[in-house]
Amino acid sequence: MTISRASVLETVLKAYKNHFDIERFNKQDGLIAKAIFHSRTEKFILTKSVKMWGVETNDYVYIYSLPYLNNDHLTACKEQSVQDGLQQIHPHKEHMCSYITAIILADDLDSQMVKDIKSCSFSKNFLLTFHGWAILRVLVINISTSTIIPNRAGRELVDFLTSCLKEAE
Template sequence: MISSDMYLKELLLRYQASFDITENFTIGDCTFPAYAWFHSLSEKYVLKREAQLWAVTIFEHVFFIKKESVDRADLEKLLDLIRESIEPVLVRKNEKYPEKDHMCSYLTFVIISDKAPDATTQKAIKRFKFDKGYLFNFRGHSEARLAVTSTDTQEVFTNYGGKELKSMLCDIYKN
């Protein structure tokens, strides 16, 4: 069995190639063991940069959480934290809307749990959802992705948006 500390260490090694990582990151009244941040800018222009046709920016904010067990109350607290602190500060930068050319901000949460969640919590994980559009989606949207990995059963539970994380998170158990 792999410990949650070793799992987090291996996970951060996989993220460090593309993400900027900060350990012991605090936002609002919550401190995370680690936080990873990614930014991508795509643009199309004609002949020179001043003649820009379009530009798109995409962000991903990944929060790593270690817990002994996860229940529905933890998921509700996480949703409140997204609404009150994470989305206003990291996505909108305390403005009314995100920056110009913002397309999408993914708010990803990876919870490393020592115990597997019970059946009702597993259903709550699947139904976990946060999706917010800005200015009728002309300024993009933000979306929450959730993955809960259990070190005792070596299972990974995700919401709909977090499905693409599952293979990487399961792969860590194979090493």
């Protein structure tokens, strides 16, 4: 049985829905959804007026849907995700890290793309990491072969997206 990009998209968004704020866009190809997650953890001594530390973590997920992925599309998706993600990050002393995640759903992809996806990277330190850092995670879901191709930083999401693929079938 073959699966469609639309069914994979709905399954991925359903998995993100519980913890992320989701915004959809009315496009057939390109950026079709954005999911945002903010987490803050604090440690107090005796009362909440005496705070020991606080840590903020963010995740900005950009979901793209394309019939065919080539190097130009990958570069455009990466640049759009990084540009928009960096605009949303506001580093300060309690900001630990922000993930910028680009998930690309493609019916098929160019044969040279696997190498390009795996070598895709971006990271930025804020005030020598005293105000945190940002990392780009790129994951491509090849619908025709039901495979997930991550970059180095995106490997931690492969199991999550594999379960989404199985549910979409």
